[in-house]
Every structure is written in C-alpha cells, then in structure tokens.
Amino acid sequence: MSYKLPLSGVLVLDFTHVIMGPACSQMLGDMGAEVIHIEPPSGNSTRFLSGMGAGYFPFFSRNKKSLAIDIKQPEGREIIYQLIQKADVLVENFGPGTMTRLGYGYEKASSLNDQLIYTELKGFLSGPYENRQAMDELIQMMSGIAYMTGPPGQPLRAGISVVDITGGMFAAMGTLLALYERKETGQGKHVKSALFESAVYMMGQFMAASAILEKPMPPMPARTNAWSVYNSFRTADHQMVFLAIISEKHWERFCKAFEKEDWLSDESLKTNNLRLVSPWFFNAISELMAGLTKDVIIQRCAQFDLPFAPVNTTEDLFSDPHLNANQGMLQTSLPDNHSANLPRLPFEYGQYKFDLRHQPPSIGENTEEILLALGLDINNIEALARKGLISN
DSSP states (O other), rough: OSSSOTTTTTTEEEEEEEEEEHHHHHHHHHHTEEEEEEETTTTOOOOOOOGGTTHHHHHTTOEEEEEOOOSSSSSHHHHHHHHHHHHHHEEEOOOTTTHHHHSSSSHHHHHHHOOEEEEEESSSSSTTTSSSSSOHHHHHHTTTHHHHHHTTTOOOOOSSSSHHHHHHHHHHHHHHHHHHHHHHHOOOOOEEHHHHHHHHHTHHHHHHHHHHHHHHOOOOGGOOSSSSEEEEEEOTTTEEEEEOOOSHHHHHHHHHTTTTTTGGGGGSSSSSHHHHHHHTTTHHHHHHHHSSHHHHHHHHHHHOOOEEEOOOOOOHHHHOOHGGGOOOOEEEEEEEEEEEEOOOSSSSBOOOOOOOOOOOOTTTTTHHHOOOOOOOHHHHHHHHHHHTTEEE
C-alpha cells in the first residue's frame, strides 16, 4: 500500500460488544484507525455466541487488535487510563451508566484527555427513555419498523440487524465529524448515537406521508402497488425472481423480451393503471415466469435492460460475480479454521482501498505488543498474566 488511509494515526479504544458498537469501530478500523478492542482475559462474550450470532464477532472484528485485560482491577484501570491519555477516540456500547460505574465514563475520560472523542452507542438519546435497556428487535417493534414489515396484525422484524448497524453508522459519522472539528478547535467531543432514534429516522418518510395524506400508513405487505409488475415470481426451477416494470418503455421491452408482443395491442393492458385492475393479468405473468428458469429470466431481463433481481439467500452472496469482481470481498479468517469472502465497506473513496489489514484477533493476541508500547517491561507483563489480569 503506497498511501496512508484517511484515519491512519487515529487511535481508537474499543469497549464494545455484540453488533452496534463493534460495527462503529470496525468502520473506523477499515478507514485506517488503529482500533484496540478491550476485552476480559476470558474473552468478549460475543466471541462465544452460537446460532445466528456465530458470525457477529468475526465479521465486526477485522482490522482490530485485542487487549485482554481485567478493567475492574486497579492494575487494569491504571493501564486503561494510560491508553485513554494517548487515544483519539473511545467507543463504548455498554448499558446506561456502566462505564461510569467502572471508572471510565465521559467525565473521567475527558479529564484525562481533553482532546478525546468519546462516542457512546445506546438504546435512546437524552430524554425520558435514556436509561432504558434496548436491543435491535425490541426497537424494531417500538419504532414501527416491524409494523411496516409484516402483514397487518403480524409485526415482523427485518431479517438483519438493521437498527444495530444503522446506529453504528450514525456513531461513526458523528465520530468523523468530531475528528474534523477537532482540527479547528483542538478539543474533544461527546458523541452519542442510539437505536431508537436511528430507527425512527428510517421511518421518517412514512411519518411524512402519513401527515400529508392524513391517514395511517399500511404495512408494506398490505400496500397498494403503484405498478402492475412489481412482485416476486416463482420460476420453473423453483427459484424466485423479482421484476419491476415501472414505465411504459419497460412494458414494451418486457413484452418483446418474453415474446408477448400481442399484449402491446391489447386495449385492456394499454396503460399501467389498466394492467393493475386487469382480472387476469397477474396470473398470466405468474404462469409465464413459472414456465421459465431463473437463468433464462435473468438473461432476458439483462438483454432488454429491464429492472430485475434474483431473490438470493445468504449463501448466494459468496459467489456473486459482481461482489467478487475487483477484489470486492475480503477473505476473512473465521473460527474453527473456516474462512469466507465477506463484504468490505460499501463505498468507493478515490484511490483508497479499504482492505483487510488485520484478521479478527484471538483473545489477547496483541496484549503484549500494546503493553510494551506503553512502557511496561516483559517482567511486569508476565506478572500480570500470572495474576490472571491479562491474557496474552
């Protein structure tokens, strides 16, 4: 790499777990920051999740170092205070009040380093709810996202941790803003993002529509389509493809692509609105798609420049040709000797490549390196290890 990444030289202390906080610090790490993940000597509990949580730690822990230390003991606290004095950013997503009880709250940290950017990720911003516990699925219910996703009377959470990751993005955005402002002021900043407000922000377009139309918004599954072809269709090989025919030019090309030019002269299908109310049209389209394989449908849509999307599974993404072009995925080491191509930061930024510089670390993988850089000698480090205060 012949250039410095934008956040090269920025030191981030990462007191995070699960998804929201780790997503924020991962983004900063990908952009070049040195991220030191602080975890107990036994390891961050997120490492040991199973089921749907098995990928949390390895995905959100690339480009980070691991300092495994008992931050509740005096020796550990003194080391953390030394790191805070050197740090540019501290990121944390513990429950409300936890960092203050441990001795690392904003007031204490900023007294040690007035240039520190202290980024908190919580359930709620300042207000009546700020001390309540929160998590992604709970907030999807509370914000209206689950209401908008499921059929009427059946609220359904989105299949991904959309609120956690969005909250992490807003926290990273606030951190970058504070770093930018610090160049002018020389002062740190207290930054806070939250699950609830992040989710409500995403609901803003529907809130605006409700106010304009003066009526409740229906859930997405109960919406009235604006377009006559805007659905998922099952194919002959038992796959699914989503088609979106949203203009008359699309309609003309669709009829040509699927050899239905006679539909173009059918007066009952002359306009999008007529097609919407046609009693037979949707079934006809469904039967047409059911007689073709997914690959044939995709080939014809691509050839005639029609909007389409295969309805992919998680596993389909590993081999997606677009994602894998131009080193678009990062070969990442996973637990139990697994590895996989995983997505990089989803934006292009001039000539920079936000690559994988460090694989997800093992517990305490960088403890000795970090403590030596702080000035501890190897005898001190070994003594801390014998006491069980660090893992290295």
